Amino acid sequence: AVMEGWLRVESLDIRELPMAIADFERAVAIDPRYALAYTSLASAEFASYESTRADLQPARPLLERAIAHGRQSVHLDESLAEAHGALALILVSAWDSAGAIREARRAVALEPRLAEAHHSYALSLRLFGQDSAAEAEFRKALAIDPDRSITVENLGQLALMSGHFAEARRILDS
Numbered sequence: 001a002v003m004e005g006w007l008r009v010e011s012l013d014i015r016e017l018p019m020a021i022a023d024f025e026r027a028v029a030i031d032p033r034y035a036l037a038y039t040s041l042a043s044a045e046f047a048s049y050e051s052t053r054a055d056l057q058p059a060r061p062l063l064e065r066a067i068a069h070g071r072q073s074v075h076l077d078e079s080l081a082e083a084h085g086a087l088a089l090i091l092v093s094a095w096d097s098a099g100a101i102r103e104a105r106r107a108v109a110l111e112p113r114l115a116e117a118h119h120s121y122a123l124s125l126r127l128f129g130q131d132s133a134a135e136a137e138f139r140k141a142l143a144i145d146p147d148r149s150i151t152v153e154n155l156g157q158l159a160l161m162s163g164h165f166a167e168a169r170r171i172l173d174s
Contacts, residue, residue: 001027002037009044017048035077039086042069046090066090074103081111088120092127100124108137115145122154131158 005023008016024041027034042065049062070087077083088104091097104121111117122137138155141148152171159168 001030002034002040005040005044009040009047014048014051017044017051020044021048033076035073035080035083038069038073038076039080039083042066042073042090043086045069046086046093050093063090063094067094079110081107081114081117083107084110085114085117085120088124089116092120092123095127097124097127101128113144115141115148115151118144119148119151119154122151126154126158131162134158 001023005020005027008020008023021041021044024037024044027037028041031037045062045066049059049066052059052062067087067090070083070090073080073083074087084103084107088100088102088107091100091103101121101124104117104124107114107117108121118137118141122134122141125131125134125137135155135158138151138158141151142155145151152174156168156172159165159171
């Protein structure tokens with residue numbers, strides 16, 4: 001059920017997200033102690049919430065469920081870096097900078113070679129206004145996974161917002 005859910009998420013088709021959520025819900029129903037299934041469920045709910053952010057009324061209950069399931073995943077397995085990283089990213093969207101930084105730091109400490117952990121940490125730091133530290137974390141994420149386009153985009157945006165236009169162009173053209 002987890003693999004089926006991720007195949008739907010990875011399709012990048014938002015119409016697949018409700019079915020992915022159902023797949024992950026099936027996984028946690030089969031094994032309520034499976035932390036990675038809760039992480040996956042939280043990630044799918046978060047992606048679904050993000051698809052509504054431009055709406056007049058974003059689907060806030062999806063974000064709240066994503067936070068609850070992310071916390072459940074961390075509760076079930078404190079050593080699962082993916083759980084901490086996913087929760088950090090979700091908390092960034094909820095504007096909980098202190099919680100996001102705490103979870104992202106934990107993810108990086110548990111798995112320093114996980115690009116997603118560094119990316120989540122960088123986003124958390126940006127929310128807190130720590131742009132130079134965020135840049136360093138984005139660069140660590142890119143050193144691990146140079147093809148991670150969302151990290152390239154965020155690093156380029158950070159350079160643009162800092163007024164470093166030539167650097168932004170170099171980053172975004174790479």
